[in-house]
Amino acid sequence: MSRPPADRADRAVPVVEAPRVEHHREPLGIGERAPRLSWRIVSAPEGWRQTAYRVNVERDGATTSHESQDPDQGTEQGADQVLVAWPGRPLGSRDVAVVRVAVRGADGAWSAPSPPTTLEAGLLDPADWVARPVGATLNENPNTDDRRPSILRKEFEVRAGLVRARLYATAHGLQEAEINGRRVGADTLAPGWTVYGERLRYATHDVTELLETGANAIGAWLGDGWYRGRLGWRGGFRNVYGDDQSFLAQLELVYADGGREVVPTDWSWRSAPSPILRSGIYDGEDHDARAEQPGWSRAGFDDSAWDGVQERRRDPATLVAPTGPPVRVTQELRPVRLLTGPSGSRILDFGQNLVGRVRMRVSGPAGTTVTLRTAEVLQDGEICTRPLRAARSADIYTLAGRPVEEWEPRFTYHGFRYVEVSGWPGGPGGLDDDVAAGALVARVLHTDLERTGWFTSSDPLLNRLHENVVWSMRGNFVDLPTDCPQRDERIGWTGDLQVFAPTASTLFDVSGMLSGWLRDLAVEQLPDGTVPWFVPVIPAVDKWTPMRPGAAWGDAATLVPWTLYERFGDEGVLRAQFDSARRWVDLVDRLAGPSRLWDTGFQLGDWLDPAAPPEDPADARTDRYLVATAYFARSARTVARMAEVLGLDAEHASYAALADEVAAAFEGAYVAGDGRMSSDAPTAYALALRFGLITDPVLREAAASRLAELVRQADNRIATGFVGTPLVSDALSADGHLDTAYDLLLERDCPSWLYQVEQGATTVWERWDSLLPDGTVNPGQMTSFNHYALGAVADWMHRVVAGLAPDAPGYRRIRFAPRPGGGLTHAAARHLTPYGETSVSWRTEGGELRVEAVVPIGATAVLDLPGAAAEELAPGTHRRTAPLPP
Structure with missing residues (x-):
């Protein structure tokens, strides 16, 4: 070199x-x-x-x-x-x-x-693939969940001199591969969920160390997953992408003499019924260990009683390499309590609402069946399964009778804190002793993203709120950004991700994962520019079908790519998504017409405004068409900025002019001469202020004052839904009402962020009052206890409370602007930027504000302290003291 x-x-x-x-x-x-x-x-x-x-x-x-x-x-x-x-x-x-x-x-x-x-x-050309998808030849009813999965195997020879071996693997459904009795990789729920007909991801594994000179065997477990399992509400839909369950893989062997051999999936493989009796994303997994075949993925196993396989349709053009990390188990938790319910039920409390599965280690007679039922909350001392709706969310294991058996489901996951255990055989001390010995542990799984953002303060409740946001993100970033991880839904709502993307980009490196999801969004976008409510699209009922354009949800096409550019400095994502973003704005332009007001059609508005009735979460205090027009202006402005970055001068000028026209129409239609909004509600003011839709300084000051007044009139309780919540804190703090923003953040009565914390929440809830003050579960049909959207305030906590924000794309320039308040005596944030780790911390001592900031090499920064002139900072550690503002 x-x-x-x-x-x-x-x-x-x-x-x-x-x-x-x-x-x-x-x-x-x-x-x-x-x-x-x-x-x-x-x-x-x-x-x-x-x-x-x-x-x-x-x-x-x-x-x-x-x-x-x-x-x-x-x-x-x-x-x-x-x-x-x-x-x-x-x-x-x-x-x-x-x-x-x-x-x-x-x-x-x-x-x-x-x-x-x-x-x-990886394999970059369709012609590289010689393998064909193969699956069992079983005759089965494709319209039921009781479809027993298969296991597949093949034996092959490896000659001396092997220097490299790669397994390229994917599936119609889900797969886990084994070579010579050892699992390949640590990925789970592979290949994840994409628009399979256009983009089927495959994984590449280095399996050199798993192979031996001479006879070898490769095997694969299969599951339904999202491909053909049940998806959606009210019983759901099956076979959304196909009714086959098949494995597609090729093992490539490279030798020291330059030779290369390929072991592909083809007609020569063998299949048998799996010991997994049934498996579903929503419903859990049933496993009968008596049906296991020890040694089936090792060489020399007698598979003469096994069946042949059926080759399935192959389209190598759809096979793509991943852009982000896979789903993996990243943590284990042991129960913190073993409870006994009024009915005599035995319930594990893991102390944390999490997403994953339970691994058990058990001994008992053959045929003994252990059932694990999961739930997020208790009610009247028993697990509360009503919020799961039609999701069974249970795993059932039948023992083989071996001295010790260890088992964990393969092709499902649950959102839970509590697990009801029934049928446990145990020893003399029963379940109590076995739990104490670690016989049941929760295995936390999610997309294995790199953590990038941390926050702490002098308020333990605020710190717990931040941790709740982190846990909700972990639990809902399971291959794609979902809305909830426990009930019969778990889909990629575009609006939820749109409002949470800045917080997600602060907490974890989501650049690769969300770039891939945006490609699916563009694939699913209709020819007229309509962006679906959720990506990937699945069949739905009522208001979700047929697809209709909706503000805030469709705007994910513009605002998510821009967020990734701002936080990670990636112009490539703008280039890749520009056409999708432009087509969305062009559609809204046609719908609004010459008035530039988007005031027709179906809209969700400020979804889940706490004032909305449980049966109609879209019935918010803010006019849904005000919301739609505000987002029209925001997206038009964003597309103009995207065009400017990409050097598209004509498009920049055109969309900037459109944004100006929409902003003027918005102000004329929704803002009165005294700064009052036609919808006199916090979300309306937050939208107008944060999207730059009130340009007159006098009117802007009046609007900000009215917003603060509304917050105080509500005794600092939250009065915003999905749209307003990510904006209201910034609208207050950026326009002269920092104290009110802190009052809002630190309020503890319902509805508020800290109300959830004081109620024992360990994740962010879907509804502000998912758990009512009397301790009962909200009667609404949408009552998730793990839903990240309302946790979008965490980004404001980093940027304003601690004072750490990007000031140029990718944090090439950093802004340190701490704004103490709320009685806090210290706060700190650190962030792993593309240039290295940056951090800021502050504390109040003796009437002074003491600040320490770290700038990574390659970046610059500005330090903006209250009441002081802004100061440019070079790379290094900087300490400053300033008078504490009154």
């Missing part, structure tokens, strides 16, 4: 981390032919800044070196370190590359090369 010139031994030089590849945590089997690279500089001399960089790529025994222009000829290019263009020729299928980066400062000294990052391309 070519190396930068050596530096003098006495000169301090920067240290560079191993580069990152696109948005991948693990760049194995990537789908990008020319992946962009990013790197963080973890240390450098004071005042150092990057002026040039060199990317060295080792591939096929050759090295490609790309150096930026000399600083005298192009310093801007030389400072880039986030999503930098791939040097040299594009990758081909299976290509392996080792990448290192070195950087240079203004003094001309080069750093040492970074540690290496090894990346590997």
